[in-house]
Each structure stands twice: as C-alpha cells, then as structure tokens.
Amino acid sequence: MPLDKKQSLLWALRTHFNLTGTKYGCGLGYCGACTVLMDDEPVRSCSIYMEDVAGKKITTIEGLANGDKLHPVQQAFVDHDALQCGFCTPGMIMNAVGLLKKNPHPSREQIINGMEDNFCRCGAHTRIVDAIAEAAGKM
Amino acid sequence: MESRDIEKPFTLWRRDFFKVLGGGIYFLFNLGNVDEAQAAETEQRRTLPKDYNAFLRIAEDGTVTCYTGKIEMGQGVFTSLPQMMADELDVELEKVKIVMGDTTLCPYDAGTWGSLTTRQFGPAMLAATAEARAVLLSMGAEYLKTTPDQVAVSNGVISIKNNKKKKVTYGQLAKGQKIEKFLDVKPKPKDYSEYKIMGKSFLHADALEKVTGRALYTGDFRMPGMVWAKILRPPSHFAKLATVDTSGAEQFPGAQVIRDKDFIAVLHADPEKAEQALAKIRADYTFNEMEVDDKNVFDRMLKIPSNARVTASKGNLDSGRKNSGFLFESQFNNHYVAHAPIEPHTALAWMEGDIMMVRASTQSPFGTQEGVARELGVTLEKVRVIPPFLGGGFGGKAVSLQANEAAKLAKLSGKPVMVAWTREEEFFYDSFRPAAVVTIKSGITPSGEITLWDYHEYFAGSRGSETIYECPDQSTISHSSNQVHPFATGAWRAPANNTNTYARESQIDMMAAKAGMDPIEFRLKNLKDQRMIDVLKGLKEFVNWKPAVSPGKRGFGIACGFDAGGYVATMAEVKVNQATGEITVVRVACVQEIGFCVNPQGATIQMEGCITMGMGYALTEEVEFTGGAVKTSNFGTYKLPKFSWLPKIETKILDRLTPPQGGGEPAIITMGGALANAVYDACGARLYTLPMTRERVLEALARK
Numbered sequence A: 001m002p003l004d005k006k007q008s009l010l011w012a013l014r015t016h017f018n019l020t021g022t023k024y025g026c027g028l029g030y031c032g033a034c035t036v037l038m039d040d041e042p043v044r045s046c047s048i049y050m051e052d053v054a055g056k057k058i059t060t061i062e063g064l065a066n067g068d069k070l071h072p073v074q075q076a077f078v079d080h081d082a083l084q085c086g087f088c089t090p091g092m093i094m095n096a097v098g099l100l101k102k103n104p105h106p107s108r109e110q111i112i113n114g115m116e117d118n119f120c121r122c123g124a125h126t127r128i129v130d131a132i133a134e135a136a137g138k139m
Numbered sequence B: 001m002e003s004r005d006i007e008k009p010f011t012l013w014r015r016d017f018f019k020v021l022g023g024g025i026y027f028l029f030n031l032g033n034v035d036e037a038q039a040a041e042t043e044q045r046r047t048l049p050k051d052y053n054a055f056l057r058i059a060e061d062g063t064v065t066c067y068t069g070k071i072e073m074g075q076g077v078f079t080s081l082p083q084m085m086a087d088e089l090d091v092e093l094e095k096v097k098i099v100m101g102d103t104t105l106c107p108y109d110a111g112t113w114g115s116l117t118t119r120q121f122g123p124a125m126l127a128a129t130a131e132a133r134a135v136l137l138s139m140g141a142e143y144l145k146t147t148p149d150q151v152a153v154s155n156g157v158i159s160i161k162n163n164k165k166k167k168v169t170y171g172q173l174a175k176g177q178k179i180e181k182f183l184d185v186k187p188k189p190k191d192y193s194e195y196k197i198m199g200k201s202f203l204h205a206d207a208l209e210k211v212t213g214r215a216l217y218t219g220d221f222r223m224p225g226m227v228w229a230k231i232l233r234p235p236s237h238f239a240k241l242a243t244v245d246t247s248g249a250e251q252f253p254g255a256q257v258i259r260d261k262d263f264i265a266v267l268h269a270d271p272e273k274a275e276q277a278l279a280k281i282r283a284d285y286t287f288n289e290m291e292v293d294d295k296n297v298f299d300r301m302l303k304i305p306s307n308a309r310v311t312a313s314k315g316n317l318d319s320g321r322k323n324s325g326f327l328f329e330s331q332f333n334n335h336y337v338a339h340a341p342i343e344p345h346t347a348l349a350w351m352e353g354d355i356m357m358v359r360a361s362t363q364s365p366f367g368t369q370e371g372v373a374r375e376l377g378v379t380l381e382k383v384r385v386i387p388p389f390l391g392g393g394f395g396g397k398a399v400s401l402q403a404n405e406a407a408k409l410a411k412l413s414g415k416p417v418m419v420a421w422t423r424e425e426e427f428f429y430d431s432f433r434p435a436a437v438v439t440i441k442s443g444i445t446p447s448g449e450i451t452l453w454d455y456h457e458y459f460a461g462s463r464g465s466e467t468i469y470e471c472p473d474q475s476t477i478s479h480s481s482n483q484v485h486p487f488a489t490g491a492w493r494a495p496a497n498n499t500n501t502y503a504r505e506s507q508i509d510m511m512a513a514k515a516g517m518d519p520i521e522f523r524l525k526n527l528k529d530q531r532m533i534d535v536l537k538g539l540k541e542f543v544n545w546k547p548a549v550s551p552g553k554r555g556f557g558i559a560c561g562f563d564a565g566g567y568v569a570t571m572a573e574v575k576v577n578q579a580t581g582e583i584t585v586v587r588v589a590c591v592q593e594i595g596f597c598v599n600p601q602g603a604t605i606q607m608e609g610c611i612t613m614g615m616g617y618a619l620t621e622e623v624e625f626t627g628g629a630v631k632t633s634n635f636g637t638y639k640l641p642k643f644s645w646l647p648k649i650e651t652k653i654l655d656r657l658t659p660p661q662g663g664g665e666p667a668i669i670t671m672g673g674a675l676a677n678a679v680y681d682a683c684g685a686r687l688y689t690l691p692m693t694r695e696r697v698l699e700a701l702a703r704k
C-alpha cells in the first residue's frame, strides 16, 4: 500500500509497515495507547501526520529490545507484572522510555506526572510506576 | 457433519477428536451448571450440551492440553489453569498447554465473565484432573503388570514404588491410543494444603509477548486482500434512516460501498481512507426519541411501571417500623457507566470454503458464533470463531455486534473484512452498566440494632441486594422493565453489586452515625455471617483501626459486601477540598476472603485493578445522553482513573483451605460505599448519587 503524506503515523505503522504493537485506543490523543518515540521524544502517533515525520527517527515497541534481550523498561514490566490485558502496555512502555531518556532518575511523583495521560483500564497503575522506578536504576 | 439445531450448540463431536486433534487419551468432563446461572444473569440463555464442556488431552509426546471455551482477558487464567493441572497430574508446568475459546476445537462455554473462571474452573478442573490422574495410574499399573496401589507418579513418569526402574510415562501410555474417557464422578481432589505449584505466586505467562508488541489482538491480524470497513452510524439509537446519498463514497478512489437495507458500509484497503470515504455519504434521519436524559433519568425510573419481584422477605415491615427508635429513608442514584476497554470491539471475518471464519475481541466466543450464524442464516458449524488476546472486556465484550458486521460484509464482498470500531462507536454501542435507583427505609433501636429494612432496587439487578445484616422485619424487592433504557445495558464488572453495595453501605453508615457508634462496631453488632465478620475483623486489624463516630473529620470510610462467593471489606481514606469539591483518595485498604487462593499474585493484581477501576465509577465516570443519542464519545469527557489518583493501596487475602472463589470482582463492589462514607466522615456531606463529581460534592456540602 502506498504511503500518503496525510496519513497518520499510527495507521502508517499499523498497515503500511505492519508494526501492530502500536495500538489505537481513542484516535484523538487522549489515551496514549499509540505512543511511539520521535527522535527520542514520546509522541501520540494517532495525532501526527506522515508529512511531519520526514527525516525523523521513529522508535516503536518492536524496536526496543536488542534481539532477545529486553529493554530494561520491558524487563521491569515483566518482573513487576505491570500489565493485565496488555493493550495499553506498548504505549506505556514507550512513554516511560521517553520519560527516562529525558530524566534518568525521576522521583515517584515525576513518574506519575510523566505517565498521567496514559490510560490503563485494567488498573495496573501501581505496578507500572514500580516498574518504571526500578528500570530507572538500570538504564 | 450433521447439521444441528441452533438450540444445540455445535461443539467438537467426540468422534471427531482423533480426526481434528490426533491420537492420545482424552478425558471429557462437565463443569456443571454454574455457567447457566451466570448466563441467565447476562441474558445469554442457551441450552448447554449435557454431556461435557471441557476436556484434557494427553498426547503421545506427554504433553497435556486443556481445551476450554473460556478466554484470557487479563484475569490471568492463562497462567492459573495450567498451574492447577500440572499440580494435580504431577507433570512439569512446561508440558501443560491450554487452548481457549476456539469454537471448533473447544467445547461449548457460555462465556468468560469477570472473575468466574477460577471459581468455576478451579474445583471442576481439580476434580477432573484428579480423576484423570487415577485413570492414568491404573493404566500405568496395568502396563507395569501390577496394581494401582503399587505405583507412584512424579513429573509424568509412573513407576513401581519399590522398583523405580520399572516405569512408564504418560506419553508412552498415550502412544497409538484413541481413548476417550468420560469423567462423570466428582472425586475429591488433593487436600488444598498439599499443592506445590498452586498457592504460590506466578507471573503472567503471556507477559513477554505483551511487552514486545508481539501479542496479537484481533486488529493486528492481516490477510491478503483484506479490507477495512467503516459503517454508517445513526446519530441516535432511535434514529431511522430516511434518505441517503452514497455517491460521494462511491466515487472515492479505491472505495467500495456495500448496502443491505439500512446497513451501509465503505470498504477500503486503508482504514483512514475508508473513514474519509464514509464521511462523503449524506444521510437524513427521522427520530422517535425516548423522553429521557442524564438529568431526568432517576425520576423517570421511579415513575415508569415495572415488574416487582420479592427476593427476600421476613417478619412484618409494620412491626419493624414500630420497633424502631430511629427511622431513615433514602434514595441512592447511580449513573450509566461504560466498559471502556482500551481495545475497542474489533473483528476480522473471511470465508474459508463454506465456513465463515471470525477472529473477534469477545468474551463469549460461542455467543459470537451463534450471533454470526443467526446474522448469516447459516448453521453453527458453518461459523468458526477464534478469539485472540483480548484488550480488556469487563463484561462489555459479552456482546459482539462487530463480529456480525464483519461476517456480513465478508459474505457480501467476498473479501476478508476487518471491522475495528472507533472510540466513538465503542461508546455508542457499549452495553452500559445500567443507571439505577435504590430506595431504602430502615430503622434501628437507640442501642443500634437494625429493626427495619425495606429495600427496593430499580433496574440495577438483584446481585448484591441481599441484606447481609440481621434484621427481623425486612423485605428486598427488585424492579425490572424492558422499557427503561434508551440503549443497550449489560453486565459490568460485578454486575448490579456496585450499586447495591454502595446504597446498603451508605445507609448502614448513616444508621451507625445516628446510633453514635463506630461504623465497624455497628456492622459487627448486626452481622451473623461468620465470613463477613472475619473480613471486617481482618480489616480492623490490618489497618489498626481506632474506633470513632462518623463524621470524625478523619476522612475514613468503611464498606463491606460479598460477590461471586468472595467476601470483602474496604477502608478508604479521603481528603475533600471544600472550596472546589475535589476528592483526593489517600489510601485504600482492602481485605478479601476468596477461599483457597489459587494464585495469590494474580488475585492481588485483580484487587488492585478493582480498587483503581472502582474509583472511576465512584468519582467521575458517567455517560451523558439525550434519549438514544449518546453524547459521551471519547475520553475527553469520560474520565477514567489516572496515575495521579493512585492512593496508597494495601491488600490482604485471608488464608483459607476452602474451595476457591472468584477473585476478580469482590474488591470493586465496596469502592462506592467506602468512598462515600469517607467523604461523609471527612466533611459531613452525604452523597446520594454516584459518581461523586465536584459539583455533587459542592451541592451536598451546601445541603448540609
């Protein structure tokens, strides 16, 4: 399928590149399920057009692990059981990675603030915060 | 294959096992009728096959597979069921697999609702695997030319007790076999205290796939020639299509318009293009609205005719009234709430020969199969539903209209069709938790004995409406009607019980305050149910409770209740900003008793999930609507619990060696009551309507 400048990054990833780890949750920038990194900054891929992506480096959940070795944030999510249905998880992890890139040693409050607009309906919040706090020490 | 009548759901015929799955030893068993009671609750009545609805297969390679119609939706059964089986059969956990929800491979199941999987499956699975183990042991003994009492099993190897060299594995016993054994006795499984694997904490087995983005949810599947469908939606559930002009969409490059009466869809290889093409359709509607909105809904509920059903009655309400020193009369309201799983309803359908294949985000694969078969006018065996990972359900994915849509479009277009609802469609078609009213007239003696309990619930559902407290003169009545809601309603995590527990526990709190008693003491004084007493006393100890009469300005609220066989008591601590009406939840402590806890880690996670989700219905979640037009369309106005809300959460599960009960729901039922009582304790304002938005808190403060 041809790429289109007016296409959203989210759907280009999910259809054109078949990178389906990035999820649709609301399409309007509220939920964070579609979070990816653009030049190491977390962005909501549902609200970004392809024309704004030119020349930028995009990292998705699929590109985070190094072969079989999980990224510390991914590992911490597994270790802390920081997920239930797992649908919000890729967006949570990408947002957390972006957060830690900017602030490698966040306080608990800074983690909470940084994750505030990523939604989890299953209520895995406490464990997500714990996981990010632990990963911070390991990056 | 014979064609079967829709009343008798198609499941794998026994004689087809060997053809479809291969040789081995099959143990068929029946999980009993628990499902039927559940199914009735969610109005999914359907005749269950009488002979069996789950089975285990021992394959030639020694693997053990359980085939079940249940699905994994975040409750962790993917992990807990294999644990139980491995433990009971004495095989390594790695050798145990589970196949869930495939309507062709798995036996019929009414659906996976919330927490019931462990509760229903637990005892039945244990009984069946214990029986399977006994059969395997006697087969092994026969093979080793001895008697069953002379053999022992460890890690799937049966050996003679005093001659370990003489042995045979489960796999060897299964080799070249085509054995099926129907287990209809219910043996007593091992004593719960004997389990090695169960009872310990286990992490989710599927976590690795989920953190790497490899886990495939319905919307992640791709097929050659697949198209995305966008469907024309009415502005209200009471709107009827009058005129429509689809020419704009037809001219859209690459788009195909499909129309079947009022059902109009645009297909395109690109989902966003399909959406753009759909926007070019011009449609007009006529309306025949229901006169109801989120403002007048409760008044209307008390006015419209309803069917009253007495669910409990004892003594005589008049004498109860006469014996009461203080009387109380309240009306509690609860708004519609949405399930709002982060994954919206999605389905992919395609034809394979004459079989309609469906992948769907559903909590009820067999219900989906039946719906699709009915939609297409074909028999059940012409439809196969395979549910992949589910991105949350909470009861909302018991209904799977999207699968019917995908199947219909796949049939009409001859292409694989993906229907992935937008968030807006998800809100519009959700089967909301019903809005409801509870009225209670109650009375106590001056020393705090409950003497009158006259309880009416309107349209909440009866689950959890039982009076858990002792009262000589009482009556509980459930009101129902099919004319009350302007849109679909259905089961939401712990259906009915959130409303009932909120109302009852608020009323109890009011009576305790009037009696000048500490809220826990008041409850204990009026309780006889030992399990409820135990969780309340457990909570008292857990939080180191200092008795005080409410409102004690501490912001502490108590609530207790039971659901799905589990007992729960919760203490919440809040701060109320009296200028803005904002409630901050500082701490939630919860004690739960769910019998023998199969997976403590899983159960703890479920409790945390309940507490977080419970804050949502208690504080902010509310669907706005005018008649059949759902005005809530996205998370901008529908406020889900967020990270910054997180209180300090403390949970405790009481150790019991009694049969396992559901752990996925009890902890949510007490959240409304505990928070409302905490708000009262903090500032003396009583909240009679959930959610307790800032505006309502300010109103209640002004009323004080």
Ligand code: FES
Pocket: A023, A024, A025, A026, A027, A028, A029, A030, A031, A032, A033, A034, A035, A044, A045, A046, A047
């Ligand atoms: S899908 Fe992008 S923020 Fe929700």
Ligand code: FES
Pocket: A083, A084, A085, A086, A087, A088, A089, A119, A120, A121, A122, A123, A124, B074, B342, B391, B392
């Ligand atoms: S784990 Fe289900 S939405 Fe977060």
